[in-house]
Amino acid sequence: xxxxxxxxxxxxxxxxxxxxxxxxxxxxxxxxxxxxxxxxxxxxxxxxxxxxxxxxxxxxxxxxxxxxxxxxxxxxxxxxxxxxxxxxxxxxxxxxxxxxxxxxxxxxxxxxxxxxxxxxxxxxxxxxxxxxxxxxxxxxxxxxxxxxxxxxxxxxxxxxxxxxxxxxxxxxxxxxxxxxxxxxxxxxxxxxxxx
Amino acid sequence: xxxxxxxxxxxxxxxxxxxxxxxxxxxxxxxxxxxxxxxxxxxxxxxxxxxxxxxxxxxxxxxxxxxxxxxxxxxxxxxxxxxxxxxxxxxxxxxxxxxxxxxxxxxxxxxxxxxxxxxxxxxxxxxxxxxxxxxxxxxxxxxxxxxxxxxxxxxxxxxxxxxxxxxxxxxxxxxxxxxxxxxxxxxxxxxxxxxxxxxxxxxxxxxxxxxxxxxxxxxxxxxxxxxxxxxxxxxxxxxxxxxxxxxxxxxxxxxxxxxxxxxxxxxxxxxxxxxxxxxxxxxxxxxxxxxxxxxxxxxxxxxxxxxxxxxxxxxxxxxxxxxxxxxxxxxxxxxxxxxxxxxxxxxxxxxxxxxxxxxxxxxxxxxxxxxxxxxxxxxxxxxxxxxxxxxxxxxxxxxxxxxxxxxxxxxxxxx
Numbered sequence: 001x002x003x004x005x006x007x008x009x010x011x012x013x014x015x016x017x018x019x020x021x022x023x024x025x026x027x028x029x030x031x032x033x034x035x036x037x038x039x040x041x042x043x044x045x046x047x048x049x050x051x052x053x054x055x056x057x058x059x060x061x062x063x064x065x066x067x068x069x070x071x072x073x074x075x076x077x078x079x080x081x082x083x084x085x086x087x088x089x090x091x092x093x094x095x096x097x098x099x100x101x102x103x104x105x106x107x108x109x110x111x112x113x114x115x116x117x118x119x120x121x122x123x124x125x126x127x128x129x130x131x132x133x134x135x136x137x138x139x140x141x142x143x144x145x146x147x148x149x150x151x152x153x154x155x156x157x158x159x160x161x162x163x164x165x166x167x168x169x170x171x172x173x174x175x176x177x178x179x180x181x182x183x184x185x186x187x188x189x190x191x192x193x194x195x
Numbered sequence: 196x197x198x199x200x201x202x203x204x205x206x207x208x209x210x211x212x213x214x215x216x217x218x219x220x221x222x223x224x225x226x227x228x229x230x231x232x233x234x235x236x237x238x239x240x241x242x243x244x245x246x247x248x249x250x251x252x253x254x255x256x257x258x259x260x261x262x263x264x265x266x267x268x269x270x271x272x273x274x275x276x277x278x279x280x281x282x283x284x285x286x287x288x289x290x291x292x293x294x295x296x297x298x299x300x301x302x303x304x305x306x307x308x309x310x311x312x313x314x315x316x317x318x319x320x321x322x323x324x325x326x327x328x329x330x331x332x333x334x335x336x337x338x339x340x341x342x343x344x345x346x347x348x349x350x351x352x353x354x355x356x357x358x359x360x361x362x363x364x365x366x367x368x369x370x371x372x373x374x375x376x377x378x379x380x381x382x383x384x385x386x387x388x389x390x391x392x393x394x395x396x397x398x399x400x401x402x403x404x405x406x407x408x409x410x411x412x413x414x415x416x417x418x419x420x421x422x423x424x425x426x427x428x429x430x431x432x433x434x435x436x437x438x439x440x441x442x443x444x445x446x447x448x449x450x451x452x453x454x455x456x457x458x459x460x461x462x463x464x465x466x467x468x469x470x471x472x473x474x475x476x477x478x479x480x481x482x483x484x485x486x487x488x489x490x491x492x493x494x495x496x497x498x499x500x501x502x503x504x505x506x507x508x509x510x511x512x513x514x515x516x517x518x519x520x521x522x523x524x525x526x527x528x529x530x531x532x533x534x535x536x537x538x539x540x541x542x543x544x545x546x547x548x549x550x551x552x553x554x555x556x557x558x559x560x561x562x563x564x565x566x567x568x569x570x571x572x573x574x575x576x577x578x579x580x581x582x583x584x585x586x587x588x589x590x591x592x593x594x595x596x597x598x599x600x601x602x603x604x605x606x607x608x609x610x
Contacts, residue, residue, distance in 0.1 A: 050426035052445045089429040093444045101429035101445070133431040135441060142408075144432025146419060180431055181422055 033070040035078075035194040039063065039171055043186035045086040052089060052101075060085040062186055064173075068113060070194070076113040080125060080153070081106065084175070086182055093137060102134045105177055105184075109153050119159055119169070126152045129177050150178035159192055167192040221380050222296045222307045222340045230294050233285025239324035241265040244284075244291075246354045247608055248272075253336065253347035257297075261349060262607040263332075266393040267469045269295070271600065272349070273396060276579050277301040279600035280308055281394045289314040289322050297336060300377065300598050309343045310334025317351070356610050365472045365593025366602045368397035369575055370416055371460070374597050375424055375449050382448035383424070384414040386455045386463050389470070396603030399472025399506075400464075401574075401595055404457055404487060406479040411439035412457035412486050416478070424449055435479065457487065461494040465503055472593070473507045474532055474549075474572075477516050484509065484519045488529055495530070508532040508547055517543060532572070537563065545569065549595075552576040556589035565590070579605075 045058040062085065068078030086103040093099050111125035129148040134141060157171035174185045236244070245264050250257050258274040265271075270293065272280035282295030291312040298305045310332050312318045317330030330351040335343035370383035372392025381387040384403055392400060403416040417424055420434050426447045430437060434446075439456075446454055455463075457475070464470050475491070477483055491507050498505040511517045511533040520526050520543055533545035537560055540548045548564045550557060552573040561571040574595035576582055585594060586605045596602050 049428055051428040051447045053429070056429075087429070091429075091445070093440050097440070099441070099444065103429070103431065131431060133429075135430065135437070137438065137441060142436060144436050146432045179421070181427065 033194050035066075035068045035070055035167075035192045037064075037066040037068070037167075037190050037192035039066070039082075039188035039190035041171075041186055041188035043084050043184055046183035046185065047087070048181065048183065049087075049089075052091060055090045057088040057090075058086075062188070064188060064190075066111070066192075068111070074115045076115075078111045078113065080109045080111050084184060084186075086184055097138060100136045103182070104132045104134075105148075105175075105182070106130045106132075107151060107153070107175065107177070109151070111153070119161070121157045121159065123155045123157070124153065126150075129179075131177060131180065131182075146179065148177045148179035152176050152178075157190060159190065165194050167194060222305060222337075228294060229287075229292050230283050230285055233287050233292050235285055236291065236321065237324055240286075240291075240321045241270075243321055243324065244270070244330065247352045248332070248349040249352050250274075251348045251350050253345065256336070256345070257347070260352065260608065262355075262604050263349070264396065264603060264607055266396065269394050271394060271396050271603065272297075273600040273604040275583070275601070275604050277598055277601055278304075279395065282308065282310075286318070286322050289318040291318050291321050293332060293334070300600060303378070304338070306337040306339060306341065307343050308334065308336040308347065310347065310349075355607050359607055359609050362606075363592065364606055365399045365572060366397050366599050366606060367399040367401055367472060367474065367572065367574075367593050367595040368392045368395060368599045369401050369595060369597045371400050371402045371414060372397055372599075377597060380450070382450045382452050384416055384455075385448050385450075385452040386460055387450070387452050389460060389463055389468060392599070393468060393470065395599045397470070397599040399470055399474070399593065401474040401476050401510075402457075402460060403476045403478045404483065405435055406481060406483050406486060407434075407439040407442055408436055409438045409440075410486055412479075412483070412490060413439070413442065414455050414457060414460055418478075420446060426451065435481070458490050458494070461490065461507065462497070465494060465498045465501060465505065471504055471506065473505070474510055474547075474595070475508065476510045477512060480515060482519060484516075484523050488523060491529070506530065506546070508545075510549075511535060511539070511543060511545065514539075534574075540564070540569065541567075547572055547592075549574055552581070552585065552594070556585060556591070558588075558590050561590040 040063045043060050043062040047058055064082035066078055066080040068076045070076040084105050089101040091099045107129040109125035109127035111123050113121050113123035115121050129151045131146050131148055132143055134143040153175050155171055155173035159167040159169040161167050168191045171188045171190045176183055248261050248263055257278055261272050261274045263272050270282040270284050277300035280297040282293050284293045293310040297308050312332050317328045320326030320328040332349040334347055336345050336347045337343040372388040373379045375383045381391050402414050404412055405415050406412055420430050428445050430445050442454055495507055508530045511531055527544035531543055531545040532547035532549050533540045533543055534549045547570045549572050564571045570592040572593040573591050576594050577597050579601050582602050583605045594602055
């Protein structure tokens, strides 16, 4: 009986020690941050069309939007989306029927970002992309959408902290959209709000 | 540094995974080929040359026996596991020269082949078109574009049996003669493929029929424009949403061919081939019969006028298409191929019943179809052992396959 009581007492003491050690610190600290970033800038479509690319425009302005979870480590995890025009082709069917084709893409990427040194980051991601192909013949337009399920992105960025919350900088990025093997790269100005 | 190495390795792997390798190169014989100096063999000589041969040297690569069969444009030699030769033959005096290339249909293996039949080993018989000399074809084969330096000797065993000669068996090739994914030198569902497929031993074809947004019937398999079947161009997405003018102007098949209209493809079959059977596989589901049946009627009339023995059937792969057909006036007189039940075959009065091969040989049902004056053709059967089994054990009038040379071997070698 004595042994049993002693044993129960020891267990309760150990549990209470463990419980005290889990008590909240009196000083509040942020171990996690989040950031929301928007970017815009030049994009260039790498023209690997094998057919119908005589009059192709490859340079456009794109926009991107990113959300990152930034724990106190080198790696961050986030989502990125955007809107990019890949190309515009202008041609003729026969001699005088004007034909135009535009391809735009909205990617949704799961990103992993790593801080290499202060303010410099490398990121890589993969995910989905909705590809929209719009054509018009004799001013009659129609669009077709297709999903690309295998896409990836690499990016390098520099973000300078102007304040505790605000960062701004630039980003170089490369995309591949797998279903049609479309390649695009670009340089964006980026502004991030960290909270 | 280690992380940078991993990142670079991942990039290299991703980029190298994007290589587009769509064709097994056809070895070229070179400018000094002797074939340019030879004279064509007369039809009687070609018939004498056809038959079953024993491989007395080179059997480690090509097996114990092969069949030798002429087609419209070339000589085909085929064995039982997908290795086949596409050869040209001609004679100089009494020596017959046979040159071309071989290909393994189930892999990328290919190579040149150069052979001859000497005067004393059948050349005299062949060139004169009569005689009793035993034919021995001697020569060598190579690998890739290397010179042929491995011995190959084929000795004539016997002619094709009377059962084979008298049969009306159809060797039907998929997708107008062959799939793009089998890395053939021409694209599937193209006029160029229809022109090529007889070299593989086909005597009939299946083609995939779709409609453009302005209701032009054309040949294409997939529902979307993709870089598996087409050269990369400015169009993408659902192919049936584009007009024929757009498709014609801005889509090229993987080897650069234009997508053919159904009518141009069928006209080519009638005018330029010896194919005896065309199966129109209806991929379109938007009331396509109203477009396709008039084309079928025109082509059949034209073939009849030219004395061509040609069957063109519209496929019925689903009850939706069956209903579409049965809403058409006089549907019971439209030659069709029904993939559904034998009751559906009777409802549509289909000329051909075409069950999936995995349902078995179903000899009792095939026999019923024969008794009703119909044909039975199964699809799509690719394994050499199953092709052998269905040809020897089944009663089908033909098999649809992606490997017509294998089917040709097992058909022509029948005793």
